[in-house]
Amino acid sequence: MSSNLSTSLGLSNKTLIGVGVGLVAAGTAGYLVYRHLHRDLMPIKWRRVGTLQQIHIFPVKSCAPLKISDQQQEYDCDLLGIGIDSWRDRKFMLINDNNEMITARGYPHMVHIQPKQINNGLLFTAPGMPDLPLDFHHLQSPGKDGKDVRTAVWGVSLTVMLCGTQFDTWFSQFILKKDSGLKLVYYPYSVPVRTTLPDMKHMPFLRQTDSGTLNDATSYMLMNLASIADLNTRLKQPVEPLQFRGNFELKMDVDKPYAEDGWQWIRIGDDAVFRVVAPCTRCILPNINVNTAQRNVDGEPLKTLRSYRLFNYSSPALGIHLGLRRPGNVKANDVVYVEDE
Template structure:
């Protein structure tokens, strides 16, 4: 008598076919996106410590939790105040002068600030106490980087009890779909570390030039803390990009435009607020969400400058890479 395949074999075959159909469907859908070159990568930044000075790098990887360069993740360290809240330049503008760099052996982050000795923080997990910290609307874990880091921050900020925490590899990231404001733009399983919203921020040189043409005193790209800076595209053209492809493999998906806040008014060279209230004041004069924008209520009183993106496909990017965008 002929032998018939077992139920398990039939089921396995059906699953394999389904996976194959889904894979082909994804590739066809991706191929239907009309990618057009919109510029080139002119600057790349990774900000190891949230709200502190960023590292300008020549290449980086787009991975599940955001941007990474030489093993250092973007915004993977966080300053926490004595009351247990995260600290940004909004409360402590002087942290703009805290400058992390990577040690020669690439095993430590070296932290410097005016008038302070160098603090060495090993990239190996410290295995210190773990805290639950509220980062805007979501809770996220942070592992204490130790007493030396606490004393360094407390001395620099002039008050005891500050801590430096990091996102350990043992932790999950914050689940972006849980965000009550922008969670609907995230896909199942997408996570981040200590970024405010999505994993990656893009800004164009032309958009900064447009803003500076309206200011009495120009500001720097560092006022806005992007990860990827694009040159060769018209001002604010990045508002229209739905998908971005860089370096062949890295594909990013725009989740929403970036609403800007008071942090943009901190001078990155002095660590003090700019008295005029610019560039935020000027941005509010011409970069508010347009009337009828369905996201207008979500942006509130924040002007829009740059785009927030999630990582769809991992890949390496470097300075000079062509940037392709799809408007669909």
């Protein structure tokens, strides 16, 4: 705009500069909004990166994965997490007499509690303990018989239901070596009800419905076996993938450690689509050997992970948290795809 025109309009040079800056800012903001929305659109094109080598359901938080005889079993993926009919991931949890969550972080031998699939229920086994069956038909909804209990998962409160005194006694005897002190509870809802963890609210693509059942953070987590293999080259004693307790273990066609750091979308098989919503930052749980239930005296693998996977987090990252964006069935050896850029 010429100086004569600006004078005729009664606009100073400072005003014109301000208007220009405002227009640029508005345009930039509009572009950022467009880019954000565009990045959250489900991809149309996909490229294959590998196959699912292993799928895990952990019915009881911090205990062993569900033992399934049929390796070709299909798993359904919905907002609550991965499951097979009524057998769901992290549907059960242990709390103490103060209704506080307990995990293998404090009681490593919890990883030796083995849930097995039986007709409409679970069979719990543990070293030195009698087998204990649980019938899903006996599980009730909130508000009945006063069996609901208020607890929390990492500070986020929710109501759960008690399973019964026989389960409290069994788990207390194995974990605490006494007849009481622990209670087995279960998640009674058909949808995710927990709010997002406070320290994850800054994640732009995380939704409240990604909270799942009684998971630490989100309803799904994937481990790239190439990343674990690379970690093992740095350790004196290699660790097993199961120590990271992921639902999905990915075997890449071409091993690329930490390739998952750059992925935004994942499709497994023909239908199930997931949004990568956060890196999985690690606590001390991977330091527990799943075979011996012993915690590594040198603090490994967490110590080594901290040396090169800390980034700007307080804990090192390995694996990725996923949020379901399209339900579907998955099974071992399904092809895994990521967005094709």
